[in-house]
Amino acid sequence: MPSRQHQLTPWVVNLAILGTAAVFISRILWQILRPNVSDIAKQIAVRIDGANTGSGVIIEHRGDRYLVLTNWHVVNVEQPPIATQSFKIATSDGRQHSLSPRQISRIGKLDLAILEFQSRYRYPVASIGNSDKLQEGETVYVSGWADPSPQLPTRVYQFLVGNLSGRIDRPQDGYALVYTVNALPGMSGGPVLDSRGNLVGINGRATVDLRTGTVNAVLGIDINRYLRASGKLGR
Incomplete structure (x- = not known):
């Protein structure tokens, strides 16, 4: 007569397979159903x-x-x-x-x-992320309304993609995030989003090479810094 252990083994294996399949399917569904970050x-x-x-x-x-x-x-x-x-x-x-x-x-x-x-109209509200978990190299998205220029006669909405390239340990005015997004004037104050569309920062400052006039880096204020300053997150 087969031992009870041998009788249970196929059930354990089947449950493990089903569990793995459920996780895999849920991930696929999340990728399909989640809103696009640009939207x-x-x-x-x-x-x-x-x-x-x-x-x-x-x-x-x-x-x-x-x-x-x-x-x-x-x-x-x-x-x-x-x-x-x-x-x-x-x-x-x-x-x-x-x-x-x-x-x-x-x-x-x-x-x-x-x-x-x-306003009596309904508008979507940002989902707040955890900026403390952002790692260098992660994709970030910056959006906002660029000021007019010789090529842009009016203010134009921009959606830009880059990567978090570093953090500043002792930030001035809160600017701790450094990223490879060449944000334009007029986009100051716009959202910085992670790959899931969560708000992780506020875009706002650029450093310029005085010799060439080109932008060295674009800086943002991490959202957890705002939450702590406003008393919405433990210090």
């Missing part, structure tokens, strides 16, 4: 127009109120003449939402600001 970026990014130009990303929704995260240098209401002028936020549907200096607040000493606008 996510275009829905959550906003254009900022006014005394300065820039970009931003919708990070929170409270009733008819939306919160947008951007760079402080884009909307620095403490600096004339910005303090006396209003801004407009253009959402993905093309609608424009007026914004007064009273609806702008800086986040600690970071080059970040929160903007608040009201």
Whole structure:
């Protein structure tokens, strides 16, 4: 008579095979069904127009109120003449939402600001990622609205792809992320997304070689730094 152990062995093997197949199928389904990062970026990014130009990303929704995260240098209401002028936020549907200096607040000493606008329309909100887990070499995506240039007569939405190339241990104004994305003027404040479309940073600064005038590196503020400064993540 076969031992009980031998009777159970085929069942164990079959269960292991089924389990492996289920994991494999679930991964395939995730790849098929998950939204494209470019689609996510275009829905959550906003254009900022006014005394300065820039970009931003919708990070929170409270009733008819939306919160947008951007760079402080884009909307620095403490600096004339910005303090006396209003801004407009253009959402993905093309609608424009007026914004007064009273609806702008800086986040600690970071080059970040929160903007608040009201709308009865529904807009997607960014999914917050964990920027602490980003590794050098990982793919990152930056989106925003580039300023006009000789080749671009109007502001144009841009979706750019690159890699995280390094981190700065003692960042100035919060700029700790370094990446190989040649972001253009006007894209400051736009989202930096990981390969799953999660918000992991805010784009905002470039270093320029004074001899050649070319961009050396593009910098961003990691999203966990914002979360800690705003009290939404343990320090």
